[in-house]
Amino acid sequence: MSGSTGSTPLDAARRVLMTEAAALGGLADAMPSDFSAAVAAIRAAPGHVIVSGIGKSGHVGNKVAATLASTGTPAHFVHPAEASHGDLGMIGANDICLMISNSGETTELGDILTYCTRFSIPIIGISKRPDSTLMRAATYRLTLPDAPEACPMGLAPTTSTTLTLALGDALAVALMEDRGFAAENFAVFHPGGKLGAQLMRVRQLMHGPDDLPLVGADTAMGETLVTMTARGFGIAGVVDGQGRLAGVVTDGDLRRHMEGLMQARAGDVATRNPVTVSADMLAAQALAVLNERKVSALMVVDGDGRPEGVLHIHDLLRAGVV
Template structure:
């Protein structure tokens, strides 16, 4: 008997994809109710499960926590030996069990019901004990595991994970969760560096080169030289940004016959310069620089006034890429 590795691997893909499609097509109001309960939760989401379902529950808790919904995984066996105290009356229990009959998970129900904590169950059996006592039951509707022995949880565990991801992503949007919020929850490692915001890297105060439209160009050049960014912000009398002067603007002005002795900043500046906001991702600011082939951005506040300046080198030095 010949055994083709890739063929068998693709069978696993096909089986799980088909089951996920069925799950998608049969998703109903129970999912909506689950989202509503989670959105109104004043405490945290307690996820639980044993075996493969336990691993999935841990991943779901991690995803929820990192996307704006506080969550904690509770191992049901440990819960029976003291860890039940982690559950508060303001919480929601998200219980995962393929059969809906896992003894360790079922044993939590009386205590959770006593606290009047809502239970959201994810199972593959509508008539299971867990489904019966849950406030909301999300039915996986998995007909076939990808395991050729029909023993190892495969399609069902993937389906449970997908439901958890869907819950987290819908909640993320309903909460108005932003990239900046995500960055605050991932301060370490390469991910944290990529999620740094401009405010963490920009220059402020006396470091920022600023001149008025009426400033003589001889003084503009002194400001640019002393601050060392190769550019300066140009503001009007109200303090709002109206332009920028860069080394390139100086060269173009001279090439076109301009005279620095008589010119003012407003005569040389580039109007409507590219800018950044302090709370945007530094990676986004860097892309704007690359797209427009510039090396600095003036950082403006909500009133359009300069509050800082950021150079491409500041972002690259921070290891944002």
């Protein structure tokens, strides 16, 4: 199938991607000179980042605001039309405005520009025209390369919106790195879904002290099997006289010691110095340990090596980590 241009849908798709990729490469090679200053200004602002734009720039702005907020930079989107009818009150004296307009001449942004100028609220402008109204008013100018749109008529915002979105992502990530935003911080803003599950801690998923399958090194294997079966984790922890984990007995250990098993003691069968996890480890990290060691359960120990819980692969499955 081919269209009026004689190209197939795949031809068109490749052309779009190559056009936009080339523009992104050009932006990366010639980053706006005010970029670092804009990052510093956002970091220094005691208030929020107010993002605004209309049309496709508004849709991109909504996403940029959401990305900033979810990565530790308080931000929200203010629609320029609503701003002219009362929502200017959402912009505070301690805020900083990020305004998006490909042409830099979007009339709907005029009231926000006037308001910010009147009250000395810093403006970060994103536009491809450095001499535009927006960029002349901006405190920090993030000028986009004047790259061709991927649309065959050169009209539909395609390349320009991709560049704007990518520059917004660049701002968000630069701010993340600048403030040392870590997985622990990320988890606070992403409690839901698979991402939230992966950012849970082992402590939230493990079975606690009351469910621990523990035996001593001298415990007969008959009693050890009863303990393993009763708890249902396929593992028993072997503790020493000080209550520290000395080893574990797993289903694999049972198979390896089938001959004379019932005459043995737990310490004879146990795997010594077993791999363990801490209660503060991320659930996703614990899953990686389970997969690497090809085991279905892990003992959770404290800083002194004393068992405080057990984590089973099924716990991770139920929580959606896997």
